[in-house]
Structure formats: structure tokens, C-alpha cells
Amino acid sequence: xxxxxxxxxxxxxxxxxxxxxxxxxxxxxxxxxxxxxxxxxxxxxxxxxxxxxxxxxxxxxxxxxxxxxxxxxxxxxxxxxxxxxxxxxxxxxxxxxxxxxxxxxxxxxxxxxxxxxxxxxxxxxxxxxxxxxxxxxxxxxxxxxxxxxxxxxxxxxxxxxxxxx
Ligand code: CA
Ligand code: CA
Numbered sequence: 001x002x003x004x005x006x007x008x009x010x011x012x013x014x015x016x017x018x019x020x021x022x023x024x025x026x027x028x029x030x031x032x033x034x035x036x037x038x039x040x041x042x043x044x045x046x047x048x049x050x051x052x053x054x055x056x057x058x059x060x061x062x063x064x065x066x067x068x069x070x071x072x073x074x075x076x077x078x079x080x081x082x083x084x085x086x087x088x089x090x091x092x093x094x095x096x097x098x099x100x101x102x103x104x105x106x107x108x109x110x111x112x113x114x115x116x117x118x119x120x121x122x123x124x125x126x127x128x129x130x131x132x133x134x135x136x137x138x139x140x141x142x143x144x145x146x147x148x149x150x151x152x153x154x155x156x157x158x159x160x161x162x163x164x165x
Contacts, residue, residue: 009160010077013060015127021060021072026053026099029126036125037106045105052099059095085158093158100153113149116141 013021015028030053031041040046064072064080072081085092107114107122114122116137123133140148140156 006078006082007074009082010074012126012128013072013077019074021064021077022070023054023057026057029053030099030102032125032127033103033106033122036121037108039106045102049099049102049106052102056096056099063091063095089158093154096157097150097154100157101150104150104153109150113147113152116146116148119148119153 010021011017013025015025015032027050030049033039033049034041034046039049041050060072060081061070063084064076066076066080103122104114107118119137119140120130120133123136124130128136136156137148140152
């Protein structure tokens with residue numbers, strides 16, 4: 001994976017832009033999503049989202065925080081996360097799934113996932129640029145159904161961080 005792509009993926013996790021990934025970044029993302037959909041942190045969906053954020057951070061730290069200082073630097077991200085996750089994309093899907101499931105629930109998911117325009121709002125809350133988000137959602141919609149399901153989201157997320165191009 002080239003430097004620019006790694007930088008973009010790192011920036012996606014470094015939600016507060018302070019140059020490293022830590023627990024706070026996952027909480028920033030969760031709070032932004034709750035605000036976007038007007039869901040409180042105290043309700044069941046809010047609690048599930050934060051539990052998912054914590055699990056995601058713990059999984060990320062377990063894979064990438066080599067020196068154990070509770071921060072994942074860009075170098076740790078490259079050497080730890082990207083390489084190890086590329087060898088085992090399913091592992092990444094596993095650590096991300098509770099957070100992604102919680103995010104879809106906050107966005108009002110029903111049995112078959114969420115509507116494409118709702119998926120755009122989710123990505124927007126996470127700071128994904130509009131044109132990137134639109135391309136992603138178009139690719140994820142099952143056969144032009146206008147719906148995006150949990151499994152598709154989880155697999156796409158894992159692929160984005162683990163496939164070289
Ligand atoms: Ca950060
Ligand atoms: Ca570290």
C-alpha cells in the first residue's frame with residue numbers, strides 16, 4: 001500500500017487530527033454520529049455504540065499499539081495494523097463489527113440495513129468527504145436496491161483497510 005493511501009486511512013481513524021489514534025478518536029466518532037441522528041448517549045443505542053467504540057479501540061490497540069502507551073502512531077499503524085490486518089481481514093471485520101452494528105442501529109437500521117442516503121449521513125458524521133462517501137455507498141448498495149446491509153458494510157470496511165488498492 002502506498003504512503004498516500006496509508007495516510008488517508010490513518011487520518012480516517014485519527015478523528016481529532018492530533019497525529020495519533022487513541023480511545024478518544026473512537027469516542028469522537030461515536031459522539032458525532034449520535035449528534036447527527038439526535039440520539040442520546042444514555043439510551044440503549046447510544047450505550048451499544050460506545051461499547052462498540054471501546055471494543056474497536058481495544059482491538060486496534062491489541063493489534064497495533066506495539067509499545068503499549070495507549071496511542072497508535074502512524075508508524076505503529078503501518079507496521080502493525082495494515083500489515084497484520086492484510087494477512088487476516090476477517091480479524092479486522094470482527095473487531096469493527098460491534099461498532100458498525102451500533103452505528104447502523106443509531107442510524108435507524110431495520111432488518112435489511114439502512115437506506116443509501118442514511119449511509120451517506122453516517123459517513124459524513126465520520127468526516128468522510130462527500131464525493132468519497134457517495135462512491136462508497138453506490139458500490140455498497142446491493143444491486144441498486146438503495147439499501148446498505150450490515151454484512152456489506154463490515155466487509156467493505158475490512159477491505160478498505162486491508163486491500164492494497
Ligand atoms: Ca487522534
Ligand atoms: Ca503506541
